[in-house]
């Protein structure tokens with residue numbers, strides 16, 4: 048990790064298009080590859096996939112892009128997100144190890160490729176894909192993410208969701224009740240959070256990044272105030288024993304999610320005050336409104352500068 052020692056470097060980092068890379072990797076990525084998406088694909092192709100049992104028949108796979116939730120039942124498996132396609136051999140091996148037969152259902156929490164790139168092969172195994180209607184819309188067309196410097200082609204028809212919902216949906220599968228909820232604009236405008244009611248495990252998609260500043264996809268309708276609203280809604284759903292699974296990072300509970308909410312609100316308040324005083328983005332970055340949180344939240348994935356920029360865009 049490099050320290051920020053000059054204004055020019057700070058400006059470079061502020062412009063850094065990385066969303067998943069640390070500041071040092073991001074600078075390297077700008078020099079060496081066209082998009083962080085390619086660097087992430089390369090890294091994921093070599094990454095181990097780790098299986099963590101959560102509660103009951105619910106597990107999470109880490110290391111294949113976004114976290115992948117797995118419910119294993121006698122009727123087959125239900126997945127939450129499909130990861131990046133280059134990780135397919137390791138994901139398949141992990142799924143077989145969990146038992147329960149082939150995936151029957153796949154729920155996409157949102158359209159980003161690190162959660163949906165595996166849709167086609169999971170569908171080939173027989174899974175029906177479910178998502179919010181806006182997520183299907185993005186997946187069915189070429190979609191550009193300016194901050195990542197990358198344009199994602201439409202998924203093939205086989206990889207598109209066949210079942211869509213608008214505000215909520217309840218599924219019954221393998222003895223589990225699954226609630227899907229949508230609360231408007233958040234990380235994108237097509238997010239879903241997924242609550243396994245009996246196991247009491249809540250999958251947040253990229254509304255929550257546990258231990259990392261979150262990306263917010265303004266180009267796909269996301270905004271900082273939506274991230275705050277969704278996090279409040281999730282805390283209203285979660286009980287004291289609910290296991291809460293982020294899109295990136297380890298599972299946690301209410302205390303960790305509440306700490307994340309406090310961070311989002313405080314950074315939003317600070318950036319809004321500075322912007323309200325007429326400060327430019329460069330001036331806001333210079334004043335380091337995230338400083339008190341950077342050691343905990345900004346040391347690994349999104350740089351503090353990039354997150355500040357995302358908040359600035361939305362206040």
Ligand SMILES: [Zn+2]
Pocket residue numbers: 157159234253294
């Ligand atoms: Zn995402």
